[in-house]
Amino acid sequence: MNTVSILINKELSNSFNSWSIYLGYILFFCICGFFSWLSTDNLFYLGQATMNPVFGVINWTQFFLIPALTMKSIADEKRNGTIELMLTKPVKTADLICGKFFSNLIITTIALLITLPYYFTLSFLGQVDHGAVLLGYFGLIAMSACYISIGIFSSALSRTPVTAFFVSLGIGLCFQFLFGTLAVQIGTGFFADFFSYLSMEEHFDSLSRGILDSRDLVYFGSVVTIFLALSKFFICKSRF
Amino acid sequence: MDVVVENLTKSFGYQKAVDSVSFEVKKGEILGFLGPNGAGKTTTMKIMSCFLFPDYGNIHIGKYSIYKNPYKIKQIIGYLPEHNPLYEEMNVIDFLNFIAQIHNIPHYKILPKVMDMLRTCGLENEKHKTIRELSKGYRQRVGLAQALIHDPEVVILDEPTTGLDPNQIIEIRELIKKIGQEKTVILSSHILAEIEATCDRVLIINKGKIVADGTSAELRNKSNTDRLVKIQIEGGEETDIYNELALLPEIENIISSTKYHFEIQCNREAEIEKKIFELCTQNHWYIKELTPIETRLEDIFRQVTQN
Numbered sequence: 001m002n003t004v005s006i007l008i009n010k011e012l013s014n015s016f017n018s019w020s021i022y023l024g025y026i027l028f029f030c031i032c033g034f035f036s037w038l039s040t041d042n043l044f045y046l047g048q049a050t051m052n053p054v055f056g057v058i059n060w061t062q063f064f065l066i067p068a069l070t071m072k073s074i075a076d077e078k079r080n081g082t083i084e085l086m087l088t089k090p091v092k093t094a095d096l097i098c099g100k101f102f103s104n105l106i107i108t109t110i111a112l113l114i115t116l117p118y119y120f121t122l123s124f125l126g127q128v129d130h131g132a133v134l135l136g137y138f139g140l141i142a143m144s145a146c147y148i149s150i151g152i153f154s155s156a157l158s159r160t161p162v163t164a165f166f167v168s169l170g171i172g173l174c175f176q177f178l179f180g181t182l183a184v185q186i187g188t189g190f191f192a193d194f195f196s197y198l199s200m201e202e203h204f205d206s207l208s209r210g211i212l213d214s215r216d217l218v219y220f221g222s223v224v225t226i227f228l229a230l231s232k233f234f235i236c237k238s239r240f
Numbered sequence: 241m242d243v244v245v246e247n248l249t250k251s252f253g254y255q256k257a258v259d260s261v262s263f264e265v266k267k268g269e270i271l272g273f274l275g276p277n278g279a280g281k282t283t284t285m286k287i288m289s290c291f292l293f294p295d296y297g298n299i300h301i302g303k304y305s306i307y308k309n310p311y312k313i314k315q316i317i318g319y320l321p322e323h324n325p326l327y328e329e330m331n332v333i334d335f336l337n338f339i340a341q342i343h344n345i346p347h348y349k350i351l352p353k354v355m356d357m358l359r360t361c362g363l364e365n366e367k368h369k370t371i372r373e374l375s376k377g378y379r380q381r382v383g384l385a386q387a388l389i390h391d392p393e394v395v396i397l398d399e400p401t402t403g404l405d406p407n408q409i410i411e412i413r414e415l416i417k418k419i420g421q422e423k424t425v426i427l428s429s430h431i432l433a434e435i436e437a438t439c440d441r442v443l444i445i446n447k448g449k450i451v452a453d454g455t456s457a458e459l460r461n462k463s464n465t466d467r468l469v470k471i472q473i474e475g476g477e478e479t480d481i482y483n484e485l486a487l488l489p490e491i492e493n494i495i496s497s498t499k500y501h502f503e504i505q506c507n508r509e510a511e512i513e514k515k516i517f518e519l520c521t522q523n524h525w526y527i528k529e530l531t532p533i534e535t536r537l538e539d540i541f542r543q544v545t546q547n
Contacts, residue, residue, distance in 0.1 A: 006341045014329050081325030085386075088289040088321070089342050090314045240293050 003091055007099025008106070015107060024065060028111050031061045036118055049126025054118050055136045055208050062108065062144055063176055067168035069107065070151025071161040073100045074235065078159060087239070093232050100152055101145075101228060108144040112137060132210030139207030142220040143200060147172055149227035156231040175200040175223070241316065241393040242266055243288070243424055247297035250283055257283040258294070259448035265441075270420035272439030273428035276545050280448040281428045282322050285398050288426070289319040301394055315343065318392030320400055324383035328372040332363055332382055335371060336389060343390035357385040360415065362408065376403035384412065388419070395419055397427040401434060413438050432537045442537070444544050451544040459540050466492060468533035469504045469512055475525035484523065488515055500528070 015021045035057040036043055043053060074097075077083040086096055122128055147168075154168035155161070180199035186192040196202055200223075203216040243265040250258040258280040265271045273281045286292040288299055290310040299306045304313050327335055336357060340350045358364050361381040366374060371382060380403045387395065400416070401409045416438055419425055429435050435442055436456050444452035444459075452459055473481050478500055485502060486494055490510035495503045506512045513530060520527055 002344070003342065006338070010327075010330075010338050013334075014327070017329065080328070081321065081323050082327060083325075084286070084291050084321050085325045088291050088314060088317075088319045089339070090311055090344070091342060092311065239291060 003095045004098045004102065007091070007095060008103045011099060011103035012106060015103070021107065024069070025111055025114060028061055028065060029114050032057050032115055032118070043122065049122050049128045051119060051122060051128065051133045051136055052208055054115065054122075055140060055204075058112070058115060058140055059143065059204065062111075062140070062147065063172055064169070065111075066104075066108065066144060066147040067151050067154070067165045067172065070100075070104055070148055071155055071164040071168065073104070073152050074155040074231065075158045075161045075164045076155075079161075083235070093235050097152060097228055097231050097235070101148055101224075104148045104151070105141070105145055108148065109141055112140055112144070129210060132208065135210050135212055136208040139204045139216075142207070142217075143204055146175065146200060146220055146223040146227075149224045149231070150175070153227040153231045153234075156234045174198075177201075241302040241424055242300075243394055243426065244300040245284070245288070245297070246299070248284060248287060248294050248299065249296040250280075250287060250292065250294045256448050258287070260297070261445065261448070261450055262297075263443060263450065263453060265424050265426060267424050268421060269441060270416065270425040270427070270439045272435035272442045273426060273445065274432065274435055274442060274541060275428075275445040279445045279545070281445055282398055284445070285319070285396050285426070285428065286321075288396055289317055289321075290314055315390075316393040318387035318390065318395045320383050320387040320397045322398040324380055324402075326371045326379060326382055326386075329370060331368055331370045332374070333358070333367045335382065336385055339386045340389050345390060353389055357389050360388075361385040362411070377405055377408060380404055381408070384415075392423070394424045395426070397425070399429055400427055401429065401431065409434070432541060436537050444541060446545040452540065456537055459537070466505045467508050467510075467512070469506065470497075470501070470529070470531045470533055471504060471516060471527065472501050472529035473516075473520060473525050474500050474528050475520075476523060480523075481525065484519055485516070488512075488519065490515055503533075 032054065036054045041053075046053065074083070077086065083096075087093065119128070119133055123130075150171050151164070151168045154171060155164040158164040158167055175198065179195045180201050183192050183194075183196035183199060183202075186195065197219070203219050206213055207216055245261060245263050248258050248261040249256065257278075261280070261284060263271075273285070275281045283292065287294050287306065288301075290306050290313050293306070301313050301316065304316075306313060327338075330338065333354060336354045337350060340353055345353055358367050361384050363378065363381050363385060366378055371379060374382065380400070384397075384400060387397065395416075397416070401412055404412060413434065416425055416427065420438075420440070427435075427438070439456075441455055442452070442459060443450060473485075478496070481500070482494065482496055482502065485491060485504065490506050490512055491504050492507065493505040497503055504512065516527065516530070519525075
C-alpha cells in the first residue's frame with residue numbers, strides 16, 4: 001500500500017506540474033457549463049430543478065476526455081522504457097497499475113468537484129433531490145473508474161498513446177452506447193437482458209434517479225476489476 | 241552476495257537470445273560482460289534484474305531465486321538499464337527522492353542519501369534541473385545514482401559509461417572499483433579497455449553462449465594466437481641479422497619494421513629469448529631492445545566471437 005501511495009504521489013505531482021491538466025479542467029468546465037446553461041435546451045427551459053441533464057453532459061464529456069487522460073499511462077512507460085526501470089525496483093505490476101488507476105481517479109474526481117457550483121446554483125433556483133444528486137455524483141465517479149480501467153487496459157495493449165486513445169474510445173463506445181442500442185434492437189430474451197446489463201448507461205440511470213442497487217455496484221466493481229486484471233496480464237505477458 | 245546463474249535459456253520467437261548460460265560471481269568480484277551486438281548480454285542482465293523471466297534455468301542471488309523471491313531480489317540489486325530510462329518531466333532531486341522512497345529507505349535517511357548520491361555522481365549543480373534538460377552524460381549519472389542510492393548488494397550495470405566524458409569515465413571506474421571491493425558488480429561494456437581496467441574477471445558471450453571466461457591474463461594465456469616479440473639488434477649488417485633470425489626454426493614470421501627493428505612471431509612454447517641471445521653472442525651482436533607484445537583483449541574478443 002505504501003508503494004501505491006508513493007506512485008500516486010509521483011503521478012499526481014507530475015500531472016499537476018504540467019499545464020495540460022489545467023487546460024483539461026478548463027475545457028471540461030466550459031463544455032459542461034455551455035451545454036448545461038447556455039445551449040438551446042439548457043436547464044432553464046426544463047422547468048425542473050434536476051441535475052440529470054448536467055450528469056448526461058458530464059458523462060459524455062468524460063467519455064471523450066478520460067481516454068485522453070489515460071492513453072499515456074502504460075504506453076508511454078513502455079515507449080520510454082521506464083516500465084523496465086519501475087519493474088526492476090521493488091514495485092509489483094499490480095502496484096504500478098493501482099498507482100495509475102487511483103491517480104487518474106483522483107484527477108477525474110477533482111474534475112467532478114469543479115461542477116459542484118452548478119449544483120449549488122440549481123439548489124438556489126428550486127427544490128433539488130439532494131440524495132439523487134449525491135448518488136448521481138457517485139455514479140459518475142463509478143463510471144469514471146470504469147473508463148479509467150478501460151483506458152489503462154488499452155494503454156497496456158498499445159505501444160503508442162494515440163493507438164491507446166482510439167482502442168479505449170472503441171471499447172468505451174461499446175459500454176456507453178452500443179450494448180444499450182443492441183439491447184433495444186433485440187427487444188426481449190436472454191441476449192437483450194445480457195446486453196442491457198452490460199450497458200453502462202443502464203446502471204448509471206438508476207443511480208442518478210436516486211436508486212442504490214447492489215447489482216449496479218457489482219457491475220461497476222466487476223468492470224474495473226476485469227480491465228485492471230487484463231492490464232496486469234498483458235504487462236506480465238511481455239515479460240515471459 | 242554471490243550470484244549463481246544456472247543453464248539460463250531465453251528465446252524470442254525462434255531465436256535463442258541466451259542459450260544454456262551458466263556462471264558464478266562471488267562477492268567482492270567485478271565481472272565484465274563482453275560480447276558483440278545481439279550476443280545476449282542485455283537479455284541476461286534483464287533476467288538477473290527480474291524484468292524478464294527465462295524459458296529454462298534459474299538465477300540465485302544469495303539465497304534468493306528469481307522465481308520464488310523476485311521482490312526480495314529487486315530490493316538488493318541496483319540495475320542500470322542499457323538505454324537508461326528516466327522520468328524526464330521530473331527534476332533530478334525529486335526523481336532520486338522518489339527512487340529512495342520506492343526502495344523503502346527510512347524517511348530520515350532519504351535526504352542525506354540523495355545528497356550523497358548527488359555528490360558522488362557529480363550532479364550537485366544539476367539537482368534542480370528537469371531530467372529532460374540534462375545532457376547525455378548527466379542523464380547517465382542520474383541513472384547511476386538511481387542504481388546505487390539504496391546501497392545494493394549486487395550492482396548490475398549495462399554500459400555504465402556511455403556518453404560520459406573521459407574525466408567522468410575515470411571517476412565512475414574508480415567508483416565501480418570501490419563498490420566492487422565489498423559488493424558484487426556485473427557490468428557490460430563495448431569499451432574493452434574499460435573492462436580490462438575495471439573488472440577482475442571477463443566473460444565473453446557470443447550468440448547466446450559463453451565463449452570465454454577468466455581474468456584478462458588467463459584469457460591471454462588461453463588464447464591460441466602466437467607470441468609477438470619486438471626486438472632491436474645492432475652490431476652487424478641489418479640484412480645479415482634478418483637472414484640469421486629467419487633461419488631460426490622457432491620463428492614463424494619476421495617483419496623488419498624500422499632500421500634494426502624486427503617484429504617476430506613465434507610459437508608460445510618456444511624459448512625465443514634464449515635463442516636470440518645465443519645467436520647474438522655467436523655473431524658478436526648486441527640486443528638493444530626486447531619487448532614482448534601483449535595479446536590485447538580486442539584480439540581475444542575478435543578471435544572468440546568471429547566464426
